[in-house]
Amino acid sequence: MTEYRISAGGYTAVITARAGALRELRYRGRDLVVPFPEGGPIPDYRGIIAAPWPNRIADGRYAFDGNEYQVPVNETERNCALHGLAFPLDWRVVEHDASSVSLAVTLEPAPGYPHRLSLRADYGLSSAGLDSRVSAVNVGTTLAPYGVCPHPYLLAGPAPLDEWSLELPAGAFLEVTADRLLPRNVRDVDNHGFDFRGGRVIGTTEIDHAFTGIGFDGDGRAQVLVRDPGGTAVGMAWDRSCPWVQIHTADKTAPARSRLGLAVEPMTCPPDAFNSGTDVHRLAPGGTHEASWTIFAKDS
Structure with missing residues (x-):
């Protein structure tokens, strides 16, 4: 698998041509995301760019402008179409230097998505962390529905995830069905175990939900902070292009290894949008669209 290494400001990163994925991100030798092995498959969609839709589409079926469409179902246990069409593809390099790399891919018309989009992912390292930007251009002749998100699993430090604390500036979350994780209602986090606005230990809480009501600052940025009790931390910030963020504690059924990292996925639209x-x-x-986010180390 072709991959590209970049470094700057104490950070190093590896981006793969497959899926335009973030395979590895380190700060002074410390992993900030759950990596995946070189040359192999990408487990659990780690680090991919999910487009032209984030999260899932129920039954792979949807309607758009009065037409019915069926895209391939790839989450068979829930009968959903998960994370779009870009992740199985090999992205081509556009630019690459010591501290940055840009990759691009064209989504050709396909069953259930008869549109042609050009996607570009720009990754750049500095002392502020890893800045990422995904741009989309409709290079076809048809009106196209579109959404996007990244899919990193953040690592706060060496302690188990249950001991990490999470600071999440979200005032509401999307309730989902237990069996298929399909949307039901938006609910306030007030007096609920999903209220992490003040920052608190995750504990045994299981999360695989989209959050909204995001608190953006005066510069139009929001950020999640995940802290290890040993003093290290990792953060992720994004702009107003993403009014949703999926948080997932990566729970798995034994004997699979569970809760290896915390997925933080700023999304332009919610599940089943x-x-x-x-x-x-x-x-x-x-037409064009852009979304951006940053992953950074933050030590106390």
């Missing part, structure tokens, strides 16, 4: 229409971007021919 191609059916609800919530925050789906409608890209006209020639």
Whole structure:
């Protein structure tokens, strides 16, 4: 598998051509994301760019502008189409230097998504961390629904995830069905175990939910902080292009290794948005969209 190494400001990163994925991110030798092995498959969608939709589409079916579509189901246990169409593809390099790399891929018309999009992922390292930007251009002739998110699993430090603390500036979350994780209602986090606005230990709480009601600062940025009791921490910040963020404690059934990292996925739209229409971007021919985020180390 072709991959690209970059470094700057004490950070190093490895980006793969497959899925345009972040395979590794380290700060002064410390892992900030759960890595995956060189040359092998990408487990659990680690580090991929999920486009042209984030999260899942129920039954792989949706309607758009009066037409019904069926995309391939790849999450068979829940009968959903998960994380879009870009992740199985090999992205081509556009630019690469010591501290940055840009990759691009074209989504050709496919069953259930008869549109043509050009995607570009720009990764750049500095003393502020890893800045990432995904740009989309509708290079086809049809109006296209669109959404995007990254899929890193953050690592706060060497302690178990149950001992990490999470600071999440979200005032609401999307309730989902227990069996298929499909949306039900948006609910306030007040007096709920998902209220992490003040920062607290995750403990045994299991999370695989989209959060919204994000608190953005005066510069239009929001951030999640995950702290290890030993004093190390990792953060992720993003802009207003992502009014949702999926948080997942990576729970698995034994004997699989569970809770290896905390997935933090700023999303432009929520799960099953191609059916609800919530925050789906409608890209006209020639239309563009951009979203950006940053992963950084923060030691106390």
